[in-house]
Amino acid sequence: MFHLKNNCITEGGCHVLAAALNSNPSNLTELDLSENKLGNPGMKIILTLFENVQCRLEKLNLKNNCITEGGCHVLAAALNSNPSNLTELDLSENKLGNPGMKIILTLFENVQCRLEKLKLNCISITDEGCAALASAFNSNLRELDLSRNQIGDSGVTEISSLLRNSQTLQMLSLKNNCITEGGCHVLAAALNSNPSNLTELDLSENKLGNPGMKIILTLFENVQCRLEKLNLKNNCITEGGCHVLAAALNSNPSNLTELDLSENKLGNPGMKIILTLFENVQCRLEKLKLNCISITDEGCAALASVFNSNLRELDLSRNQIGDSGVTQISSLLRNSQTLQMLSLYVCDITDVSSLTQSLTNTKALQFLKELDLRGNEIGDSKQKLIDVLRDSNCKLSYDFDKCNREVRLSTVDSNERVTYDTAEDPDLFFTYNPPPPPHVGPSGTANSENVSDTVDGCIGVIGHKIIKAVVAIILEHLVDKQLKKDCYGCQGVVDGVLCDLRDEMYIVEGLAELRTKLVDETCEQAIYDAVDSWKKSTPSDSD
Template identity: 55%
Template sequence: MTNEGCSAVTSALKSNPSHLRELNLSRNKLGDSGVKNLSDLLMNTQFKLEKLQLSNCEMTDEGCSAVTSALKSNPSHLRELNLSWNKLGDSGVKNLSDLLMNTQFKLEKLDLCGCRITEKQCLILTSALKSNPSHLRELNLTGNKLGDSGVKNLSDLLMNTQFKLEKLDLWNCSITEKQCLILTSALKSNPSHLRELDLSGNQIKNTGVNHLCDVLKDSHCKLERLSLYDCGITDVSSLTQSLTNTKALQFLKELDLSNNMFGDSKQRLIDVLRDSNCKLSVW
């Protein structure tokens, strides 16, 4: 669908706005002009949308600013927002952050996968979430370069006992061993809510895995899915020991260690998980 098609759809919805709860326009070539027409609809207080998907819509900072500005005038209903694979830019991130700070905005799921978010922009976003932390349950920052300050600010957010995040996706975010230590230290201080953690595609290596073991050892940890695909791991003996001697296996359902070269230490881990309910991927 092009921006003309989007205009036709939004014009139709304007005439009957009160019932729609979910709208998915992902993978359509809406562009900024098409998104602006949608924004007029989002401002309508009769429009009580709960789920909006705009992934890969060729939207830039102008379009993102239009959408988030519209939502600021009608913030109370939306629970899920997907802006993945759009280039948000500085102004788009700033407007989104202003929206996230609004205490009337009770977003539960935010997907910003592949949005080319920079370290500075990540800092702005996470600072906004720190001021309104209690509602978000899922956060996807896959494919963005968080940098040291972005990781530090995200970690500060994870430490907040009001922040009850259940799913965190950080695939391919260039997270280092040092940054992994900062993240896991934060998780150790507030471990009970997180159910899914994806650190795949980050070179956290054995040091990062050892830090994650400290989280798993915490009796309050209830992690169900842990993804460490292609993380430069060569030894999983500490992970095996953690899963053997803690309650972690009572909760863990999926463990992805694919595309790591950990040799002989693999077999012991396979043996430990054989009689558990945890699905292990190691190939």
């Protein structure tokens, strides 16, 4: 196993790396070079490893490496020269397009191909690419990720023929692909014709609506359905669709262990309907995500009254549950002997005394591993909770200050330096000595030069160049709108970029226009395009 993810490696470093790998190839089974800058020339050099008959590489990650259609012939030739060991390939976030994808798919024509996991997330393909994939589909493939492409309903039609014929596919992700009700009929028919293998289906961030969801859920009426993980996040589902959803899940509840309904406007009434699933003795749900579904303390009370003993992870983030809702959740926590992760991120919480009480002298603390309270302006009661959790195995995440939304406090050393890691990537961490607040003039406006220094300092510490692509916009608004924010607010926004641009932009006032641009259906591709453009205009790595 060799991980060199996100290390600013370019073509220049590939010769030495390839020579080193080729000197002893028989032990290396996993190589992660994702999020570097290899480009087509660098990739070509690395792939000489496959020419070595002793190569035993099983997993190769080249995600986000500036690889284009022009490099696909070299990639396909290399992989075809030694295909019998490779089982996992990630080419996500490279602009391969339909032509590039067709070239890569020649690998499937090789009878020695053993590829089981293929990730083609955000590679700019359409229904044309899906047609090529369906025609060349490999019988060994177990996981297929086509997220964040523009396949649409017509692409789903092409994928459906693949689903009907596969006897091995277990995980399918079609996240963020502009799929509507129109594509649901053919998808549901394909899934129902061959339901016994698929265990994970991700249809998040599409436009199914209640009618489309109803069609997809006919899969649960099939007694052969083995679906364990279902993601319907952000699909325009409302309270009106909850009866259908609950009925479908209750008809075949014994396999489903993970359900994500986040970012749908279910409200308290819709949540109560969904919770009838917990009344079913066959319910095996372990992970439930209800992030941003417009519930209040009323929904929390309903949840506490029907709490399922199997639940291990519960996400209620970005709801308006307030302190009274936390009290309801605390009663749930007090009686739980399975809950390991509880997320109450941005829930209008100011008092966590009830949580502290529920974790004191109860068995709940033996099981709880993670408690997320970031994004809440919690008062003095926070310290008692910290004290209770100090010697436990539970990781508490909370705001270092009220403006810092996406950085969680990990440790504080003897020199009072604070170590953070990011919510989405725990492996990414940095140590930061917070500077004094910038000079504030008589009008209460932060001095722009000091704010700029603070942002530049954050960039240097975090070391993620993607931040630079948006810092100019952030700084412009901070100064132009004369925001009365200190330097921590500035860092909070910058750190938010690392984790989730769309969720975090609201922290700073005056960014409404930018946020609107970020939340539309093309936002992620637009961000990648902006970053690519910025990279091309950057003269050197030191800039």
